Amino acid sequence: MPLILETIVTTVSAHGALHLVPFGLIRDGEDFWVAPFRPSPTIANLEAVPFFAAAAPADVRVIAGCVTGRRDWPTAASRTIPVPRLADAYGHMELQVVEVRDDPVRPRFRGRVVHDEAHRPFLGHNRAVNAVLEAAILSTRLHRLNAETVLAELHHHRIAVEKTAGPAEREAWNWIAAKVVAALPQAAAASLAVDGA
Ligand SMILES: Cc1cc2nc3c(=O)[nH]c(=O)nc-3n(C[C@H](O)[C@H](O)[C@H](O)COP(=O)(O)O)c2cc1C
CATH class of the missing domain: 2.30.110.10 (Electron Transport, Fmn-binding Protein; Chain A)
Incomplete structure (x- = not known):
């Protein structure tokens, strides 16, 4: 690849x-x-x-x-x-x-x-940014992927957001969480979103 x-x-x-x-x-x-x-x-x-x-x-x-x-x-x-x-x-x-x-x-x-x-120096990797990136891609494939698999992956990525995100990454994550919750009835809003955005 x-x-x-x-x-x-x-x-x-x-x-x-x-x-x-x-x-x-x-x-x-x-x-x-x-x-x-x-x-x-x-x-x-x-x-x-x-x-x-x-x-x-x-x-x-x-x-x-x-x-x-x-x-x-x-x-x-x-x-x-x-x-x-x-x-x-x-x-x-x-x-x-x-x-x-x-x-x-x-x-x-x-x-x-x-x-x-x-345009500006890249000063270090951030796990929450990577997690949001993965979640964003998953959120464009909700119609093609198995809902349980998507939710399991999102809950895994959410850990990195909880541990390493700043306010912008939390807000970005919560935008995607809201989209997933709206599309997948089995997703519980409270447990996918993170605090502090
Ligand atoms: C990081 C990332 C990469 C993506 N790469 C592609 C891609 O290579 N091809 C594609 O069709 N959609 C890709 N998507 C999904 C599109 O961004 C998304 O479907 C978008 O709504 C398409 O917009 P458009 O139809 O207005 O061009 C990607 C999404 C993300 C978050």
């Missing part, structure tokens, strides 16, 4: 409307594939404007927010492509689409890095 980088991908439509969403970029040599499941505005955007920015968010609420209906995060102009990037990022890449592999389920767009840039 190739390395996958979880990033915030931005694209724009033919009319210039911004779309911001978390995507796992699949590394292929020095290129990165973005592979959106249909239907996704990202597909039409990349067909119309073949560039995307991919950022490492400095606040995990951006990832949790995007999968819980909170997509309005500040962006900044990119250096070399006509697509803005997430503003609050450790760093970002600017990519040009150089190949498209069409598919009825999940087309793929090969992005070539035309520019990359660091």
Whole structure:
């Protein structure tokens, strides 16, 4: 399996409307594939404007927010492509689409890095951020996964949030917990959420 980088991908439509969403970029040599499941505005955007920015968010609420209906995060102009990037990022890449592999389920767009840039120092890993990331991905697959398995995994990840989260990570976790509780009747709200957000 190739390395996958979880990033915030931005694209724009033919009319210039911004779309911001978390995507796992699949590394292929020095290129990165973005592979959106249909239907996704990202597909039409990349067909119309073949560039995307991919950022490492400095606040995990951006990832949790995007999968819980909170997509309005500040962006900044990119250096070399006509697509803005997430503003609050450790760093970002600017990519040009150089190949498209069409598919009825999940087309793929090969992005070539035309520019990359660091914005702030990365000072250490945090387990709660990783836990929120895993929970965010699980929350986009609730319709495809077994509910008991999802809940067992979430309760495992919740331990890291309880032990190592700051206020932003707690808030991000609770956004996802609320989404899961709404979707899965068997999830008990009280035991999935954490205090202090
Ligand atoms: C960390 C992370 C990585 C994701 N990677 C992908 C991906 O590679 N492909 C995909 O279709 N969805 C992926 N998703 C789910 C999408 O972000 C989510 O389904 C989103 O709502 C799709 O938005 P769109 O349909 O507006 O483009 C990912 C979610 C998270 C949290």
